[in-house]
Amino acid sequence: xxxxxxxxxxxxxxxxxxxxxxxxxxxxxxxxxxxxxxxxxxxxxxxxxxxxxxxxxxxxxxxxxxxxxxxxxxxxxxxxxxxxxxxxxxxxxxxxxxxxxxxxxxxxxxxxxxxxxxxxxxxxxxxxxxxxxxxxxxxxxxxxxxxxxxxxxxxxxxxxxxxxxxxxxxxxxxxxxxxxxxxxxxxxxxxxxxxxxxxxxxxxxxxxxxxxxxxxxxxxxxxxxxxxxxxxxxxxxxxxxxxxxxxxxxxxxxxxxxxxxxxxxxxxxxxxxxxxxxxxxxxxxxxxxxx
Numbered sequence: 001x002x003x004x005x006x007x008x009x010x011x012x013x014x015x016x017x018x019x020x021x022x023x024x025x026x027x028x029x030x031x032x033x034x035x036x037x038x039x040x041x042x043x044x045x046x047x048x049x050x051x052x053x054x055x056x057x058x059x060x061x062x063x064x065x066x067x068x069x070x071x072x073x074x075x076x077x078x079x080x081x082x083x084x085x086x087x088x089x090x091x092x093x094x095x096x097x098x099x100x101x102x103x104x105x106x107x108x109x110x111x112x113x114x115x116x117x118x119x120x121x122x123x124x125x126x127x128x129x130x131x132x133x134x135x136x137x138x139x140x141x142x143x144x145x146x147x148x149x150x151x152x153x154x155x156x157x158x159x160x161x162x163x164x165x166x167x168x169x170x171x172x173x174x175x176x177x178x179x180x181x182x183x184x185x186x187x188x189x190x191x192x193x194x195x196x197x198x199x200x201x202x203x204x205x206x207x208x209x210x211x212x213x214x215x216x217x218x219x220x221x222x223x224x225x226x227x228x229x230x231x232x233x234x235x236x237x238x239x240x241x242x243x244x245x246x247x248x249x250x251x252x253x254x255x256x257x258x259x260x261x262x263x264x265x266x267x268x269x270x271x272x273x274x275x276x277x278x279x280x281x282x283x284x285x286x287x288x289x290x291x
Contacts, residue, residue, distance in 0.1 A: 131201060144263060199211075
């Protein structure tokens with residue numbers, strides 16, 4: 001719990017933070033009994049906080065947050081794999097992204113957004129929150145300081161109802177702002193998107209037809225369609241972030257710098273997530289030099 005929520009003030013933790021913490025814990029491959037114990041500890045903490053008047057209301061909503069064994073097992077069965085492309089797959093993915101109809105029109109409107117993600121390593125929610133004012137083409141940087149999250153619709157009594165909506169959260173996933181360098185491919189993507197949707201610095205880099213926020217799940221589906229048409233097995237959209245990280249490691253960028261670019265809490269997080277890539281280094285001493 002301290003690892004996932006320790007940086008938050010208890011009075012500022014909301015139901016989305018709780019969902020994110022439970023999802024992150026589940027994603028580590030924990031057993032159902034471990035996940036239910038994790039939930040129980042969280043519930044006890046916030047009940048105590050309410051009783052001691054530290055907070056007015058608990059952010060935990062049992063219908064939303066209490067783990068369900070069948071749902072958890074189903075999610076693990078259907079969740080796309082997280083890995084990186086092979087060299088051949090990467091070329092097929094990029095070629096498919098920019099494929100055209102016979103009349104010359106591009107097939108996929110999301111092609112530039114995927115190129116941007118592939119060359120910056122930003123999370124999809126972070127990209128969907130970006131405005132042109134966050135991008136400095138002179139310095140070739142983008143400032144990441146907010147995030148678009150998905151929330152379930154609720155009725156007037158707070159009970160979940162059908163449907164979801166997107167909401168801007170003025171913080172990143174880890175609560176840390178960062179500045180990410182833009183390479184030529186990322187800048188190209190920005191300039192191309194700017195041609196069709198720029199109305200001022202407050203315009204969103206990636207936007208709906210009405211100029212509003214796009215749902216992250218919409219981009220998941222667009223990504224899956226391109227993978228299918230490129231004859232690549234289904235993977236999560238986070239693959240683009242992993243691919244970017246792999247490219248940095250291959251280029252010899254040190255782990256500490258990579259950790260800052262990705263917005264990880266600390267270097268150990270980067271090392272734990274990308275152990276399979278780091279194992280490609282010759283030995284432990286080489287890793288120490290990088291850090």
